[in-house]
Amino acid sequence: MLYISESLNQLIEEFSQLPGIGKKSAQRLALYILKLPKEDVLKISQALVNVKERMKYCSICCNFTETDPCGICSSSKREVDTICVVAEPNDVLAIEKTSEYHGVYHVLGGSLSPLEGIGPEDLKVKELLVRICSDVDEVILALNPNIEGEATTIYLSRLLKPLGVKVTRLARGIPIGGDLEFADEATLTRALEGRVVV
Numbered sequence: 001m002l003y004i005s006e007s008l009n010q011l012i013e014e015f016s017q018l019p020g021i022g023k024k025s026a027q028r029l030a031l032y033i034l035k036l037p038k039e040d041v042l043k044i045s046q047a048l049v050n051v052k053e054r055m056k057y058c059s060i061c062c063n064f065t066e067t068d069p070c071g072i073c074s075s076s077k078r079e080v081d082t083i084c085v086v087a088e089p090n091d092v093l094a095i096e097k098t099s100e101y102h103g104v105y106h107v108l109g110g111s112l113s114p115l116e117g118i119g120p121e122d123l124k125v126k127e128l129l130v131r132i133c134s135d136v137d138e139v140i141l142a143l144n145p146n147i148e149g150e151a152t153t154i155y156l157s158r159l160l161k162p163l164g165v166k167v168t169r170l171a172r173g174i175p176i177g178g179d180l181e182f183a184d185e186a187t188l189t190r191a192l193e194g195r196v197v198v
């Protein structure tokens with residue numbers, strides 16, 4: 001970009017690396033930042049550093065947390081006999097918004113994708129297996145209804161069923177190819193309530 005200064009160009013480049021941000025949005029954000037008072041920009045940059053420094057993985061469910069174990073894993077109100085397996089932290093937020101689920105979670109950190117070279121060893125599968133004990137009644141596989149989610153569901157159900165635990169999956173209803181995090185709360189609640197044994 002010929003007429004844009006180096007520092008502004010660099011900021012645009014950094015923003016355009018973010019998910020869902022194209023070149024135009026990146027330019028808009030960069031110009032917005034440029035117009036902000038310096039103290040506001042410092043607040044934003046400090047928030048970025050804080051989240052990176054303070055957040056870690058929960059040693060039980062592998063979700064992001066500031067305290068280990070996380071608030072859900074350490075809550076006495078949650079039913080630890082039911083583990084809901086999701087791909088990403090966003091999926092936990094989506095299910096929590098329904099207020100209908102009272103069990104605990106396990107965040108895999110992605111889905112199986114042979115095309116992208118993501119295998120079981122790249123996900124928190126081992127960490128899930130060590131949680132399966134006689135106290136666990138049910139594992140709900142709440143993965144996205146796309147090829148990767150389906151592959152992960154099949155892989156995990158084959159792995160978990162021989163361990164003698166009940167394995168269920170969400171009912172159909174979330175649009176195929178859709179994302180749990182974008183499903184509305186009513187749809188997600190129905191999918192949870194209508195879950196089926198695999």
Ligand code: ZN
Nearest residue numbers: 058061070073
């Ligand atoms: Zn946790």
